[in-house]
Amino acid sequence: MxxxxxxxxxxxxxxxxxxxxxxxxxxxxxxxxxxxxxxxxxxxxxxxxxxxxxxxxxxxxxxxxxxxxxxxxxxxxxxxxxxxxxxxxxxxxxxxxxxxxxxxxxxxxxxxxxxxxxxxxxxxxxxxxxxxxxxxxxxxxxxxxxxxxxxxxxxxxxxxxxxxxxxxxxxxxxxxxxxxxxxxxxxxxxxxxxxxxxxxxxxxxxxxxxQRMSDRKYYKALYGKMIIFHRHFLKEFQEVFEKYPQKSIPHFYGLCIACFKLKRWKQALFYYKKILSLGISPKNILIPLRVLFLK
Missing domain, CATH: 3.90.550.10 (Spore Coat Polysaccharide Biosynthesis Protein SpsA; Chain A)
Structure with a gap:
């Protein structure tokens, strides 16, 4: 060909x-x-x-x-x-x-x-x-x-x-x-x-x-990088998320998890409340508990 x-x-x-x-x-x-x-x-x-x-x-x-x-x-x-x-x-x-x-x-x-x-x-x-x-x-x-x-x-x-x-x-x-x-x-x-x-x-x-790039262990200071990444996504595609707010939940979820792991309690609580305001579900409610099982 x-x-x-x-x-x-x-x-x-x-x-x-x-x-x-x-x-x-x-x-x-x-x-x-x-x-x-x-x-x-x-x-x-x-x-x-x-x-x-x-x-x-x-x-x-x-x-x-x-x-x-x-x-x-x-x-x-x-x-x-x-x-x-x-x-x-x-x-x-x-x-x-x-x-x-x-x-x-x-x-x-x-x-x-x-x-x-x-x-x-x-x-x-x-x-x-x-x-x-x-x-x-x-x-x-x-x-x-x-x-x-x-x-x-x-x-x-x-x-x-x-x-x-x-x-x-x-x-x-x-x-x-x-x-x-x-x-x-x-x-x-x-x-x-x-x-x-x-x-x-x-x-x-x-x-x-x-080591693979998609492995979590590839990144040093992983949770800090997760915060940068999800904040970037929310800003880069802001118009989409304003039109379809629930599509932002995974990014707020990532931010919440990362802040919990870094013991940034006020920020974690802010993102946790944001998630719940967008949708109540067992997965969302149990985020603080799920953090305990993340390595």
Whole structure:
């Protein structure tokens, strides 16, 4: 299949035992007009050796002298890219062979008001390769209100953006506490329509012994970062929450939990009352008790 150049961006650090699987899955794509940009955040293991051992002129390997923040690292990869379409792959995951082909076919068929497409992904335990769950959201069209309440269409490797849309968004943000594909997609959905390939085209692996960005332990001062993140969401999508106040409950919930854990009692009580004013439920009423069981 011929068509527009697709840039695939992977950022990595100390993944010598995992990254070859990701690279092989890219090189096995049925859609061949790709460039594969791998940005290494100053690995101290043999990640560089693994990448250099794979001869394919579609691979562009960028070795940073220091380990920069994730958003900055991804955006470095984007600046080095040339593709009309932009997509991503985490270095511990893999594409199925038709991932790029099917997303390109869909995105090409859509009018310009569609900013990106996504697909489904399947989680596996990397130790025994057992199935864990399928992430199969089904939102399509113009969905600015549906995406701010919870990370329905999150999943970095599932996205394929038109280049100008990703550029217009400014990529990932690194000043919102927690790097979030959810936040990126939510911003895009405020202006553009979306569609999806109704098929799992990505295998996501957990329990592989290396730290994942989605792990709670990845972040130092996690609860402080949670406060920054949820406050950002409430401000960034204020117009949506003013129209649909109940969609803000998960963000006030996150703020309440974080403030409880940090012993900011007045703030926690404020957010707790805010939640109850928006909706009474057993889950909401029992927030103080639930805090006790959070690690």
């Amino acid at each position: 011929t068509g527009p150049l697709v840039s695939i961006i992977t950022i990595t650090r100390n993944r010598e035992k995992l990254i070859q699987r990701a690279i092989n899955s890219v090189l096995r794509q049925t859609y061949s007009n790709i460039e594969y940009i791998i940005v290494d955040g100053a690995s101290t293991d043999n990640t560089s050796h693994v990448v250099h051992s794979i001869p394919d002129d579609r691979i562009k390997f960028i070795e940073l002298k220091e380990n920069l923040p994730i958003a900055e690292t991804i955006n470095i990869g984007f600046r080095e890219s040339h593709g009309e379409y932009i997509t991503f792959l985490d270095s511990d995951d893999e594409y199925l062979p038709t991932k790029i082909e099917k997303q390109v076919r869909l995105l090409k068929s859509l009018p310009s008001e569609y900013g990106f497409v996504y697909c489904w992904m399947t989680y596996f335990n990397d130790i025994n390769k057992k199935f864990i769950r399928l992430h199969n959201p089904q939102l399509k069209g113009f969905v600015p209100y549906e995406v701010v309440e919870k990370p329905t269409i999150s999943g970095t490797p599932t996205y394929m953006f038109r280049r100008h849309v990703f550029e217009e968004l400014g990529g990932w943000r690194d000043n919102i506490g927690i790097i979030s594909d959810w936040e990126l997609a939510a911003r895009a959905c405020q202006k553009y329509k979306i569609d999806f390939v109704p098929e799992s085209l990505i295998n996501v692996y957990v329990n592989h012994g290396s």
